[in-house]
Amino acid sequence: MERVFTKDDLIKDLKKLGVKSGDLLHLKVSMRYIGKVDGGAKTLLDALLEVVGPEGTLISDAFVSVFALPLTDEQKEQIADDHTPSYAGAFANEMIKHPDMFRSKHPIQKFAAIGKMAQELCEAHTPESGGYELLEKMCELDAVNLTIGKKVAGVGTTHVAIDLLGLKRKLPNVGTMYKDHDGDIKLAKVNWNGGCAHGFPKFIPLYHERGAVIGYDKIGEANGLYTSMKKTLEIEMDVLKENPQFFLCDDKACYSCQMTWDHSPKKKIRFYFHWLKKNFKSLSFSRLKVLRKANS
Numbered sequence: 001m002e003r004v005f006t007k008d009d010l011i012k013d014l015k016k017l018g019v020k021s022g023d024l025l026h027l028k029v030s031m032r033y034i035g036k037v038d039g040g041a042k043t044l045l046d047a048l049l050e051v052v053g054p055e056g057t058l059i060s061d062a063f064v065s066v067f068a069l070p071l072t073d074e075q076k077e078q079i080a081d082d083h084t085p086s087y088a089g090a091f092a093n094e095m096i097k098h099p100d101m102f103r104s105k106h107p108i109q110k111f112a113a114i115g116k117m118a119q120e121l122c123e124a125h126t127p128e129s130g131g132y133e134l135l136e137k138m139c140e141l142d143a144v145n146l147t148i149g150k151k152v153a154g155v156g157t158t159h160v161a162i163d164l165l166g167l168k169r170k171l172p173n174v175g176t177m178y179k180d181h182d183g184d185i186k187l188a189k190v191n192w193n194g195g196c197a198h199g200f201p202k203f204i205p206l207y208h209e210r211g212a213v214i215g216y217d218k219i220g221e222a223n224g225l226y227t228s229m230k231k232t233l234e235i236e237m238d239v240l241k242e243n244p245q246f247f248l249c250d251d252k253a254c255y256s257c258q259m260t261w262d263h264s265p266k267k268k269i270r271f272y273f274h275w276l277k278k279n280f281k282s283l284s285f286s287r288l289k290v291l292r293k294a295n296s
C-alpha cells in the first residue's frame, strides 16, 4: 500500500535534515516528489512553521506570470497584486493563501513570506528593486536555502552572483500589469537577468565539495537539500569570476544560453542548426514567432 506522510513524519524529516527553530528559510518546493501527504501542501507548510517556530521565517519564490509585449486586451486585464497566484506550484500557492502571508512589493518577482522577518523583507522589495535583491539581503542575514524535489534546479543565489558580477544579457521583451502602492495600474517590464534553469545545477557538486551543504536527506520520498546561502553565493562568485560561462547549460539549442548573454557563444549558424534539429518534429512557424517576439 502507498505510504501516506503525516505532519509528524515531515517534522521528523525536516529536523533530521537540519532545519531548526529560528531559521530564515528560502524555499523551493516540488510537492509531487514528496509522495502522498495527508492534507497536501498545507501539511508541509504547517510542519515547516512548527519547526522554525515564532522566531523563524519562511520565504518562497512565488513569482507571477509575464507575457510577451505588447499585451493583448485580455492580458491587460490580468493585474498582479499581493494575492495573485504564482506559477511556482502548490506549496507557493499554499503560502499565498495563509492569513499571515506577506508578499514582495515587487510587481513580478513576488516572494511570499510568513514569520518574523516576513514583513520587513517583503516591504523592502519594491518595484524599484532588482528581481532578486531580496535573496541578496537573505545572504547577508545568514539565511538557509531548502530545496525539496527530485533534482535541484538551483538554490537562488546564482541570480545574485550574476547580478553582483554585472553579467548582462539581452532582456526578453515581457511584462505584466500590476497595482502599485497607490492603487494605480501600471505596466512592469522584466528588467533583470533571470537565466536558464538547466545550467544552474552544475554548481550542485561544488556546493557539496566546498562545504555549503548543511544537510542532504529525504523529505518524504523527495530529496531535501539544505544549504548556507552565504556559502553558495561565495562559491558562485568565485567560479563565475574565473569562468562566466560556467552557468550556461550544455544544450546547443538553448536560445537563452547560446544567444542572449553578452558572453554567450553567439554562433548563429550553429545555434539555428541545433534548434532546427531539436524542434524539427514539432516545428511550427508560430513557435518560432513566439520565440522571436519574446526575445526581441
Ligand SMILES: [Zn+2]
Pocket (backbone or CB within 6 Å): 196, 197, 198, 199, 248, 249, 250, 251, 254, 255, 256, 257, 258
Ligand atoms: Zn540553457
